[in-house]
Amino acid sequence: MKITVIPTGTPVTHYAFSGETITAFCKGEQEDFDLSSLVANAQFQSVAVDTLDTSPSQIIREAYRDEAGELHVTLCQGVGSGHWEASDVIDSASYDPDTVYVKLNQEKAFSGTPKVTTRQGAM
Amino acid sequence: MSRVIADGLSKKASRQYAELSGDTPANFTAMPQVGGDPIVESGSNADGEWTRWADGTQITHLISGTLTASDEVTSGSGLYSSSVSTATFPRAFDVIPVSALGARGTSGAGLSLTVGWASARDGSGTVNTTTAVEVGFTSPEQNSTALVLVVSVGRWK
Numbered sequence: 001m002k003i004t005v006i007p008t009g010t011p012v013t014h015y016a017f018s019g020e021t022i023t024a025f026c027k028g029e030q031e032d033f034d035l036s037s038l039v040a041n042a043q044f045q046s047v048a049v050d051t052l053d054t055s056p057s058q059i060i061r062e063a064y065r066d067e068a069g070e071l072h073v074t075l076c077q078g079v080g081s082g083h084w085e086a087s088d089v090i091d092s093a094s095y096d097p098d099t100v101y102v103k104l105n106q107e108k109a110f111s112g113t114p115k116v117t118t119r120q121g122a123m
Numbered sequence: 124m125s126r127v128i129a130d131g132l133s134k135k136a137s138r139q140y141a142e143l144s145g146d147t148p149a150n151f152t153a154m155p156q157v158g159g160d161p162i163v164e165s166g167s168n169a170d171g172e173w174t175r176w177a178d179g180t181q182i183t184h185l186i187s188g189t190l191t192a193s194d195e196v197t198s199g200s201g202l203y204s205s206s207v208s209t210a211t212f213p214r215a216f217d218v219i220p221v222s223a224l225g226a227r228g229t230s231g232a233g234l235s236l237t238v239g240w241a242s243a244r245d246g247s248g249t250v251n252t253t254t255a256v257e258v259g260f261t262s263p264e265q266n267s268t269a270l271v272l273v274v275s276v277g278r279w280k
Contacts, residue, residue: 008170009211046209080164082166083166110167111164
């Protein structure tokens with residue numbers, strides 16, 4: 001599974017992966033999202049959330065399966081002040097919940113101290 | 124005796140605020156705080172740009188993905204509506220914000236009549252006005268496309 005991480009305002013704190021099931025963690029709760037039923041050329045709409053206290057778009061923003069059968073997923077990482085941009089594409093096997101994947105654009109002015117959230121909290 | 128500088132405040136009393144007088148312009152190395160919150164913060168992320176102030180005011184602006192006006196509103200009306208799209212605020216509000224909408228046509232004629240709209244739902248059928256809105260637009264030309272722009276003002280605390 002290939003992953004792109006985008007910066008958002010109120011996302012889950014981190015993820016775990018097992019096959020094509022993504023477990024999202026938020027405010028002490030966790031929930032599984034099985035994407036194995038997503039076929040190639042299918043249009044992803046949204047995940048259905050039962051447990052987590054955040055909107056679906058803050059959990060899995062986008063997903064599709066390419067012609068070769070590989071799943072591509074857009075996940076979220078929490079940010080505060082600063083101008084933040086999406087990560088490079090990574091493999092889910094290398095995902096580390098303590099890593100900052102989104103990128104800070106330091107060329108644009110902003111107010112405050114740059115903040116980003118990982119499993120360890122805001123930093 | 125302390126020198127009175129304005130409105131009956133003494134020099135000592137005024138020190139609770141930043142010293143802005145004198146020959147050297149103030150140049151803070153960190154954002155001053157009021158009540159534990161920075162006077163102002165700002166930034167942007169995948170959902171748009173935002174600014175929030177220590178008094179609780181927050182302004183966000185976002186641009187939706189490209190929407191297509193494919194469905195006729197009512198038969199024979201000559202007015203076409205896009206499907207609903209979820210737009211997420213770049214930072215959550217604490218209470219329902221006030222939003223101003225616009226639409227920028229990207230293809231198709233007659234887009235001067237395009238209007239944007241948004242409802243207080245998050246695309247999953249759940250009323251969730253503090254984190255996301257549903258957006259769309261209508262046009263007199265079927266299959267014209269547009270981006271919906273949303274500027275929202277509200278409270279973050």
